[in-house]
Amino acid sequence: MAKKTTTKSAPTSPRPNAWAQRDAKTARSLRDLADGVVKSSLAGREPKFDVPTRAASNTKWNKSRGILQMGPASNTRELFSLGQARSFMQTLLHAQSIQKLLQQGKTSSLRGMYYESKHTIAGTKESTFDEQAESDKILEDLEVTLGSLREELHIFADVRGGLVGNITFIDAGDEINARRMGSGGYQIPSIVEPEIIQFAKCDAEFVLHVEKGTVWRRFNEDRFWEKHKCIVTHGGGQPPRGVRRLLRRFHDELGLPIICLLDCDPWGHYIYSVIKQGSISLAFESERLAIPEAKFLGIRAKDYVQCELPEDVQIALNERDIARAKQIREYPWFRDHRGWQREIKQMLDNGFKMEVESLIKKDISYVTETYVPERLAAKDWLE
């Protein structure tokens, strides 16, 4: 975790009024939350509020829409309960910190929020927050409780994921020509809402999303996006919300197909799954993050034979991989998909996984010059 403690100044001028409206709404819901606590305290009732449950049990697979959604269940958070008293207090502390951010018109990182609300409770040796994980969890609770996006709470995650391609857009008032990003590419920010990023000129016909920066670098170096008229993104492993939101906006607003090039292992499969229908912990965000039409180009289990890869590319599946693969195979959205059932079975039958980088065994640019173009032409992908 990057220890980003400074608040990043967000220019206020390019923000349209829409963001101010969001702020007003957030401030209102924060106030309502605290009001409830005050009212019941003064009335001698137990202060409490409902926090929608963020757990697999409360995640519903919406088959017709092809996304994961959060169910209706919620937990009551009570002050006078030994297990909840601390998180009750933490929720209110974070609410206070967020209110401060709103008033200052600034944004803060998750780490910054942790420090903002962390202090020693007077007269004790207890700290309000012991570690950032505790704080992150409370912030997610607040998102769902207030029904606000993290962006609306003025909180950003650390930046992960990059972009290059045939597109020009405005980011916080600055024009970004993604064709001229040098070797490093454009870092996809955590907050990519239309208030921050507006698309200008787009020549791309699709988006190729790759798993890691290393692969992305190969595509950039080979100027793949130029030859194939596309945008190449990566999410540094499991893509953060900013990357997913941007992909979704490319898809929705520019009508670009999203094509994923991920490792042939359960983790690669799960990344695809998250891009496609959302994750369990962020099921409440699926509505604006999930891309049910996203496609899985590779690496495929069959590629070992099809591409005549040498034995060296094999990485044996360990027990955890196998268990995870079997678990993924049972997800409702994979269970009824014959292509995926075959794909996972074949990987298990192979007994090994393969990384995108392993294609280098054929040639350093095999992936950009042969593998991806061939597959794209053949529309050989899984959906």
Add this chain to the structure above:
Amino acid sequence: MSEAATMERPARPKRQPKPRARATAESLSRQQRDISVSEFFAKNRHLLGFDNPRKALLTTVKEAVDNALDACEEAGTLPNIVVAIEELHAPALRANGDAQASKRSAAAAPSRYRVTIADNGPGIVRKQVEHIFGRLLYGSKFHRLKMSRGQQGIGISAAGMYGLLTTGRPMVIHTRPDARKRAHHIELAMNTKTNRAEVTVDRETDDFPIARLRDLSPGTRELAGRDELLAPEVFSTGTSVSIELEGKYQRGRGSVDEFLELTAIANPHARITFVPPAKGASAPDEEEPLLNDTKEASAPESDTQTAESEPPASITTLELPGVTVFPCGIDELPPETKEIQPHPRGIELGMLLQMLKDARQARENTSLYAFLQEQFSRVSAASAAALCKAIGVTSRSRVADIDHAAAERLFHELQTFKLPPPPTNCLAPIGVRQLLAGLLKGVKAEFYAASSRDPAVYRGRPFQIEAAIAYGGDLPRDEPARVIRFANRVPLQYQQSACSSFKAVVDTKWRNYDLQQPKGSAPIGPLVIMIHVASVWVPFTSESKEAIADYDEIRKEMKLALQECGRKLGTYLRKRAKMKREGERRDVFERYIGEISRSCEALTGAAAKEVYEALQRQAKRRTAMADQVLDDEGKVVKEEFDESVLIVEPTSSAQPEAAAAESVPGRSRAGGTAESDRAPAAKGQPAAPAPNRMKKGSTEKPGGKAERPRDAQASSATPKRAGKPNPRTHGRSSDSKPRGDSEGLFEDSGR
């Protein structure tokens, strides 16, 4: 013995030349003769508890005190007993003159003591003196079924014999059976060959009670000055016994002091005055390993009590220089016990045959019908007739006509015949209230519980179990529980692990009551367990009466009594744990309320102080509510325990109140249900209102000094019996003196 062994050895091989005839039947017969019981015990004195000098001293005191208490109770007199131990310097030591050397040798070797026990009992008729004190296995208590301390007729004569063996000095007996006549002064030595006494001095004397005892220490002089020691009015009749013996006086576990203190606990109706050997003469009070017991689980009871200056722990024990008085706590004798006939269920065939034979000899024409009713308890006329019929004889059949076969049939019939259990008026339990009072006096704890079982039967003999526990307070936390055992009100100080009561303690699953208990051992924790067995015949494992034999029936009753106490303790501990949890909960809430109210102020503008106070009130209310919430079993934990439980609030500022209370006699035999634990208080009991209070929250804190109950102390100065004036006044004025150097039973003197 050795002759017999020689004879049984296999003959040597024949090839050996000239096998020498070692003994012939002829020659052996010349050596074969009776062994006198006194000779036997003189050789095997460890069987009687005279195995080492320290224990010999204890056993001597114990036997004499037991007899004295028995005698007083049988005569209906409140026992007033004086125990004096004087150290006598052996001539060689005195000649040496060097005090230092004398002290060293005194520590190393046993010294000579004169033990004198005087009582205000009925005295002994002159012609019986030789038999009682000069013969082993002579007594009034062996042949009857009645609860008493002594039962074998061995103890005091064996003590005299031991004295004679070690010092060569005869036993000195003063007894005055008739208040109008002069006392007898008799000195006698036992002839172990004949098991008969040889009287060396026999004269009448006016020196009863013995004046010398009043002048042993400053304390005795002070008491005598107040007419509280050996007052002639009190000792109008009575007996005193003096025995000189080799012994070793040392305080601590298994000591005379402990014995007397425990005796006082189990006999609150007795006044016991103890004059220990003069200071400096005695061996230093280091804990030295005793022969049998020290490695056993019992915890050295002391360590937690450090040198903090103790106010007088109880008003019951009075310490003066050179004398300790355990005053009479209750001016009422235990109910007089009745002698009973054997119960048919417990009889053995041989015994039945003997009884038949005795009856035949006593009266030729006795019918079996009459015999059954007269010689057994609980055999009614109807039962007798039914029994006769069952073995195929008529009600008219004479005992003389019952042959062996019929007797055997009768015996088998008796084993299964439905009869009421033996009568229980032969038993005099200590009583729950007295148990609590006794424990409260001796143990500084915070929780006390006692239970008294209904009488039960083993081998046809009624017995009754009482148990009490003390928990918490200043008791050591990480050591095994201390078990104190009594049989017919006599403390048992040795052979703990051989004792049925200790096994019952080990058997009981104390973990159910929230105590730690390693497998096969006593529970660990600040706990003292007291068990009393009352029976017409306590089955001891040996003649020295140190451990109770392990009869299933007895152990089962013990376990039930312990479980009853344990349940009460468990309820208390759970409740205490709950209160602790509540306290922690409150802490947690209070910690966060400040943060929450500040956040609320920032978010809504509501005054943080108001929110804080409102939430604080709520936190208090919510955690207080939990005091009445349901316990683990879903039942509402009662605020009040019944009166067999005593809880002492462990704060020094507490008002002096705590009460012993009488439990309900005759509660359901099942006893296993929670209901019986909470039987309603008996009406009309003289128990003081019991303020069963608990200290909320901070009960963990030990070290409070609880006031001892005063209600156990009878305030009446008027004797209830015998019409004698009661010279005893309770020395309340001197109660406020700090405890002297004499070591308390359950506490370290802090040196």
